[in-house]
Amino acid sequence: MSNMLTIENLHAGVPEKKIIKGLSLTVKPGEVHAIMGPNGSGKSTLSSVLAGKEDFEVTAGTVLYEGKDLLEMSPEERAREGVFLAFQYPVEIPGVSNVNFLKTALNEIREHKGLGPIDAAEFLKLIKEKQSLVELQGSLANRSVNEGFSGGEKKRNEIFQMAVLEPRLCILDETDSGLDIDALRIVANGVNKLRSKDRSFIVITHYQRLLDYIVPDVVHVLYDGKIVKSGTKDLALELEAKGYDWIKKEFVEA
Amino acid sequence: MSTLSPPLKKNDAESFLKELIDSCKENGFSQLRKTGTENFLKAGLPGRKEEAYKYAPLTSVLNNLGTGKPQSAASPGDALTYLFKDFASGNALSVFLLNGTIIKVPENLPKGLSIVPLEETSPYAKNTGRLSTASSDPLCQLNNSIFSSGLVIHIAKGSSIEKPIVVFNLISSDSPALISSRLLIVAEENTRAGIIEFSDTLRQNHKILSNEVQETFVGKNATLFHYRWQTDCEMGNRINHQLSEIGEKGVYDTMNITTGGTFIRNNLSLFLNGENIEAHLNGFFVGSKNRHVDTRTVVDHLMPRCESFQLYKGIAADKSTGVFNGKIFVRRDAQKTNAYQSSKNMLLGDEATVNAKPELEIYADDVKCSHGSSTGKLNEDALFYLRSRGLGIETARTLLLHAFAGEVFEKIRHEEFKELIIEKIRHIVGGLNTSHAG
Numbered sequence: 215m216s217n218m219l220t221i222e223n224l225h226a227g228v229p230e231k232k233i234i235k236g237l238s239l240t241v242k243p244g245e246v247h248a249i250m251g252p253n254g255s256g257k258s259t260l261s262s263v264l265a266g267k268e269d270f271e272v273t274a275g276t277v278l279y280e281g282k283d284l285l286e287m288s289p290e291e292r293a294r295e296g297v298f299l300a301f302q303y304p305v306e307i308p309g310v311s312n313v314n315f316l317k318t319a320l321n322e323i324r325e326h327k328g329l330g331p332i333d334a335a336e337f338l339k340l341i342k343e344k345q346s347l348v349e350l351q352g353s354l355a356n357r358s359v360n361e362g363f364s365g366g367e368k369k370r371n372e373i374f375q376m377a378v379l380e381p382r383l384c385i386l387d388e389t390d391s392g393l394d395i396d397a398l399r400i401v402a403n404g405v406n407k408l409r410s411k412d413r414s415f416i417v418i419t420h421y422q423r424l425l426d427y428i429v430p431d432v433v434h435v436l437y438d439g440k441i442v443k444s445g446t447k448d449l450a451l452e453l454e455a456k457g458y459d460w461i462k463k464e465f466v467e468a
Numbered sequence: 469m470s471t472l473s474p475p476l477k478k479n480d481a482e483s484f485l486k487e488l489i490d491s492c493k494e495n496g497f498s499q500l501r502k503t504g505t506e507n508f509l510k511a512g513l514p515g516r517k518e519e520a521y522k523y524a525p526l527t528s529v530l531n532n533l534g535t536g537k538p539q540s541a542a543s544p545g546d547a548l549t550y551l552f553k554d555f556a557s558g559n560a561l562s563v564f565l566l567n568g569t570i571i572k573v574p575e576n577l578p579k580g581l582s583i584v585p586l587e588e589t590s591p592y593a594k595n596t597g598r599l600s601t602a603s604s605d606p607l608c609q610l611n612n613s614i615f616s617s618g619l620v621i622h623i624a625k626g627s628s629i630e631k632p633i634v635v636f637n638l639i640s641s642d643s644p645a646l647i648s649s650r651l652l653i654v655a656e657e658n659t660r661a662g663i664i665e666f667s668d669t670l671r672q673n674h675k676i677l678s679n680e681v682q683e684t685f686v687g688k689n690a691t692l693f694h695y696r697w698q699t700d701c702e703m704g705n706r707i708n709h710q711l712s713e714i715g716e717k718g719v720y721d722t723m724n725i726t727t728g729g730t731f732i733r734n735n736l737s738l739f740l741n742g743e744n745i746e747a748h749l750n751g752f753f754v755g756s757k758n759r760h761v762d763t764r765t766v767v768d769h770l771m772p773r774c775e776s777f778q779l780y781k782g783i784a785a786d787k788s789t790g791v792f793n794g795k796i797f798v799r800r801d802a803q804k805t806n807a808y809q810s811s812k813n814m815l816l817g818d819e820a821t822v823n824a825k826p827e828l829e830i831y832a833d834d835v836k837c838s839h840g841s842s843t844g845k846l847n848e849d850a851l852f853y854l855r856s857r858g859l860g861i862e863t864a865r866t867l868l869l870h871a872f873a874g875e876v877f878e879k880i881r882h883e884e885f886k887e888l889i890i891e892k893i894r895h896i897v898g899g900l901n902t903s904h905a906g
Contacts, residue, residue: 265856288861301853
């Protein structure tokens with residue numbers, strides 16, 4: 215089985231600071247990888263680099279997505295190729311309707327696949343169906359993008375967009391942050407319903423809690439810009455019990 | 469033929485005015501002209517030192533404008549530009565003006581509505597000059613002195629005019645020209661009406677300046693909207709003095725949209741001269757190339773319990789400049805005033821500039837006033853968010869610019885016009901040069 219994503223020896227950061235320092239990771243179709251790590255270990259930088267945020271500079275390494283050079287692609291090309299980032303802090307965009315924006319996005323992706331624009335009735339049916347997946351009220355879908363949404367609503371909106379756009383590689387950047395237990399369950403259920411043999415997930419999180427709901431195939435520990443430990447879901451439990459100091463100590467000693 | 473070229477010496481100015489005054493004598497209004505002439509000669513042409521014209525490159529606009537009467541072969545057919553063609557054929561009362569002179573009015577006007585040329589003998593003309601004579605702007609006084617044409621829109625007491633009155637305010641000349649025209653709008657007590665004005669300078673090869681005075685009187689319990697959209701060509705320059713007086717319980721809603729011309733100045737003065745008035749002043753401009761769009765509002769709260777709301781936005785690209793100067797007076801008697809003013813601008817590129825200056829002068833103690841001003845760039849985080857969902861960079865930019873503008877257009881209370889402007893603005897902002905943005 216060919217890889218969905220292959221990251222090799224990735225180095226990236228901002229002009230004054232190296233953040234990712236030689237990260238390698240392989241994700242196969244259908245797999246769910248959790249990436250955990252203490253604050254400042256480079257988790258969010260990794261998600262930004264994968265989504266194509268121009269604030270970060272890649273200084274070395276390669277990233278292949280379905281065999282193609284991901285780093286050569288613009289953010290929109292990545293999205294059209296099936297990469298989706300669920301933002302840690304979804305942006306509020308006053309005056310841009312959530313639904314119209316999503317329709318535009320979907321049609322861009324369809325065009326990329328050689329399909330025509332989606333029929334209005336079909337689109338309406340699609341968003342109704344996907345809204346129920348994350349228990350997002352219809353009124354929210356019709357409002358401006360994320361404007362005035364609560365923290366939980368913003369995260370649900372991310373998963374709702376993911377459900378509509380049907381990407382193949384989903385990156386969830388601390389989707390659990392700022393969620394209460396009910397919202398966490400709703401978001402996790404939404405993600406679980408989207409799991410399939412062709413779709414992979416990279417779940418970036420600070421806490422093990424989310425992984426009770428979204429059970430990963432592999433858990434990685436990111437520390438100082440590198441993956442320093444990988445294991446099964448039990449690794450997450452171990453981290454929860456022992457804290458990150460254990461990893462830091464082990465890493466420094468090694 | 470004399471020409472108007474700053475700096476203007478008194479003798480030159482006098483001979484320049486004399487020629488023009490002589491040429492429009494038959495239109496009457498000798499007292500108004502006399503006062504205007506005196507006031508203009510006293511003040512002279514405003515220079516850069518004048519606070520009110522500090523940012524305005526007026527000298528280059530006024531240079532070498534002749535006294536010759538505009539000569540034009542344009543017909544109403546030519547006048548219908550692509551922007552408005554569909555709108556004019558719709559459900560509207562369309563009036564065509566060429567250089568301020570009526571060339572076409574609807575044959576059957578609804579009861580209570582009169583649309584006539586501005587003549588001193590007209591019973592509708594009696595308020596002419598009541599507001600403009602007091603103006604401190606020399607160019608408004610220049611119009612008082614030499615205006616050559618005018619239109620009156622009069623809505624008789626108790627009348628509701630269902631269809632919008634659409635005024636095509638068209639400018640054209642075969643030679644460089646200064647055009648001075650007037651519009652008098654009188655909405656008597658208990659009336660309801662709406663005016664949509666399309667201002668356009670027809671495509672030509674030489675500079676034209678239209679220096680216009682618009683006086684509006686909104687009576688007791690009357691509701692009037694007046695939306696203006698300027699799409700002048702690059703040779704077109706326009707100074708509009710929009711002076712309005714509102715009476716008790718009156719509602720006045722005005723919007724100035726500028727997407728064309730090279731030098732555009734909108735001077736709005738609003739006198740809230742009664743209790744419980746509701747006033748809305750909104751504006752939006754798009755600046756590209758060397759366009760200068762200058763908006764100056766004065767809202768004068770003279771009486772208690774009035775509300776005024778202002779939202780002015782602009783997008784400046786290329787080497788364009790925008791100016792917003794908004795002043796709110798709350799006089800001693802104007803207790804319980806609620807006045808709000810906001811100016812928000814977006815710069816695309818490093819060579820565009822916007823100067824915004826809000827001012828409040830409050831002499832009453834029980835009032836609610838607020839103002840805010842911001843000038844920024846396109847939100848890069850929002851742009852990335854949209855792109856990360858698959859939208860191309862141009863599509864994403866257009867969407868954000870359009871959304872920025874949309875906040876103003878949401879306030880339009882005529883659905884058909886709202887749809888038209890929202891649709892046209894999408895194309896206009898989509899065509900802006902954003903390559904230096906960010």
